[in-house]
Amino acid sequence: MDFSRRTHAAEAGAGRQQRVGGTASRASRLVLIGALISGFAGSSHAACRQELAVYSEPEANASLEFTPAAPNGSTSHTFKVKFPENSVVLDGIVMWTEGVARPVGIVMHKCPEGDVTGAELDACTVWQGVIYAIDGQGNVDLLPPEGADSAAQLLLPDFAPALRQSSAYGMEGVSKMPWDAFKMSGCQE
Secondary structure (H helix, E strand, C coil), X not given: CCHHHHHHHHHHHHHHHHHHHCHHHHHHXXXXXXXXXXXXXXXXXXXXXXXXXXXXXXXXXXXXXXXXXXXXXXXXXXXEEEECHHHEEEEEXXXXXXXXXXEEEEEECCCCCCCCCHHHHHHHEEEEEECEEXXXXXXXXECCCCCCECCCEEECCCHHHHHHCCCCECCCCECCCCCCEEEEEEECC
């Protein structure tokens, strides 16, 4: 629905009430307009599935962008962390642990392709840890599965210190360190 038409209709209705109720109707008009605006702002990403979610981090101007995972069974999510500085792109995957289920994210930088040794994988791993979701009220949970509504924010504990100790840090890499929290900023179509 067109926002200007809804606002105009709300103001017209509130104007009729103002003639009857005076100051109280002005307050109710402001409440109504505020509710309309917050309703539009709060629902902008509500229907986005986790595998299409895009998050941003303002300190390093980084983005974390999910893509649907290939149906291979071991990887539940794939994503990229992008830094505009020197066009650094880090690859990420999520695998759920067995036993006490936790979504463990692994962020890598320039890993070799094909068969790799454990030592080669360790050398290109930037960060590994549980990815937490934070909703709009500040409640902490685990990363939603693919197909579920996306989280409002993501927390990658100790991501910045790990990045600073990695091969992605430095003159030709990333020099501005991000926070560990990424806020929802969009949804891929």
